[in-house]
Amino acid sequence: MRPGAVLFVDGWIAAVGGRLDAPHDAVRMHFGGATIVPGLIDCHVHLSDEGLADATVRDAEPPALRVLRMADHARRTLHAGFTTVRDVGGRDHLEFALRRAVSDGLVSSPRLVLAGKIVAITTAGATAWRGMYREANGRWDVVRAVREQIAAGADVIKLMATGAVLSPAHERPDAAQFADDELRAIVETAHTLGRRVAAHAHGVAGIRRAVEAGVDTIEHGTHLHEDVAVARTMASRGVFLVPTLKALALIATPPAEGIPPHVGAKARERLADRDASFRLARREGVPIAFGTDAATPFNRHGENAGELLLMRDLGMTPLAAIGAATGTAARAIGRDDLGTLAPGKQADLAVWEGDPIRDLSALARPPLAVFLGGLRVV
Numbered sequence: 001m002r003p004g005a006v007l008f009v010d011g012w013i014a015a016v017g018g019r020l021d022a023p024h025d026a027v028r029m030h031f032g033g034a035t036i037v038p039g040l041i042d043c044h045v046h047l048s049d050e051g052l053a054d055a056t057v058r059d060a061e062p063p064a065l066r067v068l069r070m071a072d073h074a075r076r077t078l079h080a081g082f083t084t085v086r087d088v089g090g091r092d093h094l095e096f097a098l099r100r101a102v103s104d105g106l107v108s109s110p111r112l113v114l115a116g117k118i119v120a121i122t123t124a125g126a127t128a129w130r131g132m133y134r135e136a137n138g139r140w141d142v143v144r145a146v147r148e149q150i151a152a153g154a155d156v157i158k159l160m161a162t163g164a165v166l167s168p169a170h171e172r173p174d175a176a177q178f179a180d181d182e183l184r185a186i187v188e189t190a191h192t193l194g195r196r197v198a199a200h201a202h203g204v205a206g207i208r209r210a211v212e213a214g215v216d217t218i219e220h221g222t223h224l225h226e227d228v229a230v231a232r233t234m235a236s237r238g239v240f241l242v243p244t245l246k247a248l249a250l251i252a253t254p255p256a257e258g259i260p261p262h263v264g265a266k267a268r269e270r271l272a273d274r275d276a277s278f279r280l281a282r283r284e285g286v287p288i289a290f291g292t293d294a295a296t297p298f299n300r301h302g303e304n305a306g307e308l309l310l311m312r313d314l315g316m317t318p319l320a321a322i323g324a325a326t327g328t329a330a331r332a333i334g335r336d337d338l339g340t341l342a343p344g345k346q347a348d349l350a351v352w353e354g355d356p357i358r359d360l361s362a363l364a365r366p367p368l369a370v371f372l373g374g375l376r377v378v
């Protein structure tokens, strides 16, 4: 291991190196035998939900209680070394209130990049998750749905380009959703207003159509391996894949009972596809950004780093996996000010015991310290 030092001034990184000439009045902190890592970024979470086998049991709770749970999920995530999360589907816009509470200093949280409600066609899943979807059909309705999210405070637009695994049995993850003109209208509206677009997509037809419409990230991408041309287009246009390996793994082989049988079956059928698509994406040079889908069954906030180990198990080096959760993740969410230890970047970083390049599981343990905008928060 080499000695490393980071100097920050007013929340921003001023210098990085082996030995730094810091001003004599600088506050100095030493962490012997530890590794400094840029604050980790999870590009796919749902802070509104906690990873229950069946999330609908919380639907009858008062919104105030849900917001308090969201604050707890945010704190757990920050304490695990994640200094930024992109929430790609909240509930009833409660996440925007959470962000106000964070900026008022009431809640300890990673930086929040928020989508608001998920824009989706009328489908079974849109009614199964109360308050999470904005159903929209036809060109003008989808435009309006996008504008509503942005007016409420959305930084990114999330759309459903295929069915989902957690939806009722008859919604098929391999079937595409939205017509091409609807997809184009969503992307055009979001991009006009300076927002990026994240597309949930399992089936390859939905992935292809979303990429053609100009989305910025493909979430899950489970059946991408069925058409190498789509992967090549993603690579050449710089469309990111957020594979969320953990979500399908924990549904297919859950640590406890309680997942509805049809949901488990949809996941088990697709595990081999997920692995093949991840490998194909790496081979074809598709940029891969870290995301867990934290909130799916048994996929708990604060245990996000488990995704790194699954990426490693599918052939990524520890350094590449860390890159997916830092520099590449920052690019995927359009935040040039985050993701690397370099002068001019936000002083978001975490310090872990040991050397994660040798043993990636070091990052799955609690960090020794977490800094957010230069302030030590853990």
Ligand SMILES: [Zn+2]
Binding pocket: 044, 045, 046, 088, 089, 293
């Ligand atoms: Zn999700």
